[in-house]
Amino acid sequence: MRATAAEGPAGTAATPAPADVLVRIEDVTKRFGSFTAVSGVSLDIRRGEIFGLLGGSGCGKTTLLRMLAGFEEPSAGRILLDGQDMAGVPPYARPIHMMFQSYALFPHMTVERNIGYGLKHERMTEAQRRDRVREMLDLVQLAPFAGRKPHQISGGQRQRVALARALARQPKLLLLDEPLAALDKKLREATQFELMNIQARTGVTFVVVTHDQDEAMTLSDRIAVMDKGRVMQVGSPTEIYEYPTSRFTAGFIGMATFFEGRVQGVDGPSLRIDLPETGTVIEARAAAGLAAGQAVTVALRPEKIAISRDRPAAANAVEGTVQDLGYFGKDSLYRIRLATGKLVLVHAVNARRTGADGRVADWEDRVWLSFDPEAAIVLAE
Numbered sequence: 001m002r003a004t005a006a007e008g009p010a011g012t013a014a015t016p017a018p019a020d021v022l023v024r025i026e027d028v029t030k031r032f033g034s035f036t037a038v039s040g041v042s043l044d045i046r047r048g049e050i051f052g053l054l055g056g057s058g059c060g061k062t063t064l065l066r067m068l069a070g071f072e073e074p075s076a077g078r079i080l081l082d083g084q085d086m087a088g089v090p091p092y093a094r095p096i097h098m099m100f101q102s103y104a105l106f107p108h109m110t111v112e113r114n115i116g117y118g119l120k121h122e123r124m125t126e127a128q129r130r131d132r133v134r135e136m137l138d139l140v141q142l143a144p145f146a147g148r149k150p151h152q153i154s155g156g157q158r159q160r161v162a163l164a165r166a167l168a169r170q171p172k173l174l175l176l177d178e179p180l181a182a183l184d185k186k187l188r189e190a191t192q193f194e195l196m197n198i199q200a201r202t203g204v205t206f207v208v209v210t211h212d213q214d215e216a217m218t219l220s221d222r223i224a225v226m227d228k229g230r231v232m233q234v235g236s237p238t239e240i241y242e243y244p245t246s247r248f249t250a251g252f253i254g255m256a257t258f259f260e261g262r263v264q265g266v267d268g269p270s271l272r273i274d275l276p277e278t279g280t281v282i283e284a285r286a287a288a289g290l291a292a293g294q295a296v297t298v299a300l301r302p303e304k305i306a307i308s309r310d311r312p313a314a315a316n317a318v319e320g321t322v323q324d325l326g327y328f329g330k331d332s333l334y335r336i337r338l339a340t341g342k343l344v345l346v347h348a349v350n351a352r353r354t355g356a357d358g359r360v361a362d363w364e365d366r367v368w369l370s371f372d373p374e375a376a377i378v379l380a381e
């Protein structure tokens with residue numbers, strides 16, 4: 001995740017001053033016939049940030065980008081860029097560039113000509129054009145490959161050519177639809193950092209669509225999580241991961257075990273929640289709007305749960321048996337079966353070298369699970 005300017009606690013990030021907002025999306029809906037692809041989306045995209053759009057296939061990510069770029073008009077709502085309503089402004093007249101999933105490089109053109117292609121309709125002299133292409137080649141570190149054709153360079157290099165072509169026209173906003181999808185896992189990871197680097201050097205605002213949560217977390221200053229055409233949550237990667245506001249977001253980003261429960265009582269800063277699936281009443285942190293009697297879902301991240309052989313002196317502890325374990329060398333992932341039959345995911349770092357390996361427990365072992373009140377994510381749904 002990228003270092004960002006300080007934000008308030010979960011859900012309280014201050015509304016940015018209008019000057020910080022490059023794009024304002026106001027209650028935008030897109031219908032295709034009777035089907036609603038994007039439903040009542042409101043978002044602010046800030047100047048100079050990498051904004052991640054994350055969600056499963058068909059949730060409306062590309063449709064939202066196409067409306068920003070002007071390839072589709074919203075059925076309802078408004079899109080403002082620098083305060084100007086984009087309604088009726090054609091794609092070529094918007095200071096926005098959209099980089100499609102398949103970068104569509106011209107196979108018969110050299111890297112240099114591919115990058116320069118985007119400048120064809122710009123009003124500039126031949127010398128200015130050459131300078132801009134040089135500058136872009138340097139930016140993406142492809143000057144030595146300027147004379148090659150796309151098939152003579154690697155997948156990652158092709159991705160950088162597409163990026164250079166997109167940036168050559170100096171857009172205010174660059175929309176990238178699954179920019180790394182064509183790359184294998186290792187190259188993707190390296191290219192993520194390059195992308196961040198190039199964004200930082202140009203200062204251009206990026207909106208990056210991905211369905212890969214790790215990629216969104218790594219790249220983005222802020223993320224919007226989408227489901228079925230709706231934005232479920234907007235926040236920094238930390239806010240989204242540590243303070244999800246819905247079961248969908250908690251389950252979509254990272255792993256979690258979910259428990260159905262009911263608030264038993266509120267004592268100042270702490271909350272007692274009856275979780276029948278654990279056979280216990282747990283302690284959690286009080287949150288606004290939660291009162292005794294309320295039905296809640298509690299989500300626990302695997303790495304927030306400690307596993308031990310002996311009963312720990314923790315606020316929340318429950319006993320179980322190791323049902324499954326995956327040993328990955330530096331860490332292990334356990335599935336613990338509680339007395340109620342509920343399975344709980346637990347992640348443990350194998351810090352010590354004990355026995356054949358460093359794991360805390362083996363199949364069928366009796367163990368204790370414990371977690372802090374702060375670790376329980378309490379969802380009022």
Ligand SMILES: Nc1ncnc2c1ncn2[C@@H]1O[C@H](COP(=O)(O)OP(=O)(O)OP(=O)(O)O)[C@@H](O)[C@H]1O
Nearest residue numbers: 032035037055056057058059060061062063064211
């Ligand atoms: N022109 C169209 N006519 C009718 N339905 C459409 C049209 N374009 C998109 N849709 C539908 O709208 C929904 C959202 O599509 P969209 O392409 O925005 O999804 P996505 O989030 O980009 O998915 P993916 O991750 O698979 O690319 C899908 O159900 C899709 O079938």
Ligand SMILES: [Mg+2]
Nearest residue numbers: 061062063177
């Ligand atoms: Mg798409």
